[in-house]
Amino acid sequence: MAEIFNKTVGPASPEKVAILDIREGVVQPFQAPNWLDLRVGMYLSLTDPSNDDLITGLTDAVAGNPLTNVMSKDRYWIGIKDRSKALPGNPGTRFIGFSNTFALGNISGLTRGDSVLTSSNKGIAAGTDYWWPNNSRQQNYSFVVTDGQGARGFLQDGLQQHFPQNTTTAGGYAVLLGLRLQRSQAHDRRVTIEVFTDGAHSADMAYTNDPSKANLNTALEVWTTQVVTFGPIEMGGLPDALHCYWPFRKSRLRIHAWGFLKAK
Amino acid sequence: MPVRLLTGTFFKLDGFALQDFEALPIGTVQVPVPAYGLADLFTGASLNGGCALEYAILLPRQE
Numbered sequence: 001m002a003e004i005f006n007k008t009v010g011p012a013s014p015e016k017v018a019i020l021d022i023r024e025g026v027v028q029p030f031q032a033p034n035w036l037d038l039r040v041g042m043y044l045s046l047t048d049p050s051n052d053d054l055i056t057g058l059t060d061a062v063a064g065n066p067l068t069n070v071m072s073k074d075r076y077w078i079g080i081k082d083r084s085k086a087l088p089g090n091p092g093t094r095f096i097g098f099s100n101t102f103a104l105g106n107i108s109g110l111t112r113g114d115s116v117l118t119s120s121n122k123g124i125a126a127g128t129d130y131w132w133p134n135n136s137r138q139q140n141y142s143f144v145v146t147d148g149q150g151a152r153g154f155l156q157d158g159l160q161q162h163f164p165q166n167t168t169t170a171g172g173y174a175v176l177l178g179l180r181l182q183r184s185q186a187h188d189r190r191v192t193i194e195v196f197t198d199g200a201h202s203a204d205m206a207y208t209n210d211p212s213k214a215n216l217n218t219a220l221e222v223w224t225t226q227v228v229t230f231g232p233i234e235m236g237g238l239p240d241a242l243h244c245y246w247p248f249r250k251s252r253l254r255i256h257a258w259g260f261l262k263a264k
Numbered sequence: 265m266p267v268r269l270l271t272g273t274f275f276k277l278d279g280f281a282l283q284d285f286e287a288l289p290i291g292t293v294q295v296p297v298p299a300y301g302l303a304d305l306f307t308g309a310s311l312n313g314g315c316a317l318e319y320a321i322l323l324p325r326q327e
Contacts, residue, residue: 016284017285024326
């Protein structure tokens, strides 16, 4: 069961954090009437399976064999989806966001590769400062757009996510991940998606010790021009819920703040 | 509809819905919905401009 933890270490302390239980997902539907420019953001971090504020020793593998195939419940999903209770990749679901799923062809059922949480240098190599979820069959799978059982878009590099393991080096204990959706008119099912990239491997927008609603709002207002752009992509319908699911058993996902800004 | 000054330009914002968890009691989230075996995670969201975050649904643990 999820819990609310009072984080008392850090400049913004005390700060209340929602911690999802192991392999537990959350779907939070939203209403943003007639949006034309929708910006979604999340301050996230990881912690130990039982200790609410321990961010070391989280190395993990689901399946642990790059030649294996795993189900949606063994992938991570961070982004927006339809408001159903089904995980992305299942019939009728729609998802835009970060995942290590194999994203070519039909993504229902088993998809290629495993899921691993690797100690990283914030690139694609070893290091001790960040935690990097990836697929060891293709380490660059990091962002996907799915519509039911099919993939509508994906990227092979540039949008990976890194969760702090060393908060001093990272510059904070929470990472900011986000995306921007734009469409030309309300109810249009064609959407253009922007995701921040550091120009190398990462979609990590910022790190902070003050992951507040106010700072999230500011980050979404300012946005960025340093982005990867997808689309326009036509979908059967557009996601209308915030969504996180973390498949690992040696770590839990913490949500410090999340939400959206309807800029137009 | 608020108008804010941002980095030297006027920026028109329609609305937002942002949530942190400051309004929630510390501890396990205990609002079960027995029929589904799920739980609501209350939204302490700040809302504006017709935007809203609805009640969150915790998905059952995947084995």
